[in-house]
Amino acid sequence: MRNLTTKAVHLAAVKILEFEARMSPAKKNERNTLSAEDWEREALELIAEQGVQALAVEPLARRMGITKGSFYWHFSGRESLLEQALQRWEEHDGRNLNQALGEIDQPRDRLVSFFRRVGKEKLTHEVYSELCAAAGHPQVEPVLERVANRRMKHLSSAFEELGLDPVNARYQARLTYSVYLGFLQLQRQHQTPSLSSEEFEAYIEHVIRTLIPS
Amino acid sequence: MRNLTTKAVHLAAVKILEFEARMSPAKKNERNTLSAEDWEREALELIAEQGVQALAVEPLARRMGITKGSFYWHFSGRESLLEQALQRWEEHDGRNLNQALGEIDQPRDRLVSFFRRVGKEKLTHEVYSELCAAAGHPQVEPVLERVANRRMKHLSSAFEELGLDPVNARYQARLTYSVYLGFLQLQRQHQTPSLSSEEFEAYIEHVIRTLIPS
DNA sequence: ATGTATCCATACGCCAGAGTATGGAAAACC
């Protein structure tokens, strides 16, 4: 359930509740006003669905059942929103990466987990996929670069722990990450088996066999 | 050297030539009028440089030193241009694929050539890279699907010739193609070594070693 | 209770690109 449905509906609901409660004030945590964070979250959802170029102020406002009057109170402009949203996403992704892979001892399991995690954290991956599509965008590019390097470093050190020398570990990490990126691309083209199907499992097994030593 | 520089310059040049030749008519193959093909070619170049979403009529016309009055004589609209340009690209890519890989007997050499060819045919690959970024666009999607299938089929049959059973050959083909797609993505992010460097060669060798059964 | 700070709606002006209408110039035709 969404925290905030469209503003119009929400306000109507509030009025009804207030009427039924004989005009008593709404509870405090049921805020009827939006925060910058709300805008950023919706922005990321929109990016996940329609891509970076679709992130426009007025459409986003309509989607939230509100007008841009609100937006320009919280943000200086479109650029600002994108900046904040990307930063939020990048931090979230960083925490995500560390908590998912940081506590796994065996490097091989870490690598396997890397692939298996593609299915989980749907929103995050969808956003990333759309960010990749928007490479070249001045605000997106640096984020993409940092994230890719961060992730490849993880992969690289895991491969080193498995006995590869540094150079080959780096190559293998790049190769592995390329496979991941290519998978995202094929997914965007609807050319990948459903994530919960047997064929997908078999394919993942194949990938792991050929990419992860022993 | 470009076939057609900007129209204005071209026309000026023509006038000078005509003057110098005492108003004799220009040679026939030095056409001073544009054809639909010219528009399509410029469109593909623009896509290669700035992506599909940057393909707009007026900017393209400006780029060609002409006005959109010409465009709407040759095409019914933006959609039509994109349609034609994509079709032209798809056919070109098909011929390309067959001539580059069709005449190589050894399947292993075909696969190696597949990777090596990434460096050549720059325009074609740049266009493809931008098309991938525009997956989801209704006119681009089917093209992407057909091209990817066509290419993966090539890979798959090469792997079969190398002794893999059909299922594994398909998996290996998808995996290999994913690597290719991921490479294009990293290239779009400027995270890949220059195509002519030694590190690139070493990396390619690594990729071939791990993906192609000896 | 009244004033102040927050948050949002409405109504503007601006710009860029899409598509249309129409006329003009050059070339081709007969």
Added chain:
DNA sequence: GGTTTTCCATACTCTGGCGTATGGATACAT
């Protein structure tokens, strides 16, 4: 040599998003 095609320029209208200005409403403080 005059007519007909072919190709392009110019001048519109229309749409959609950006950013601003301003006032209204609600909550909060004192």
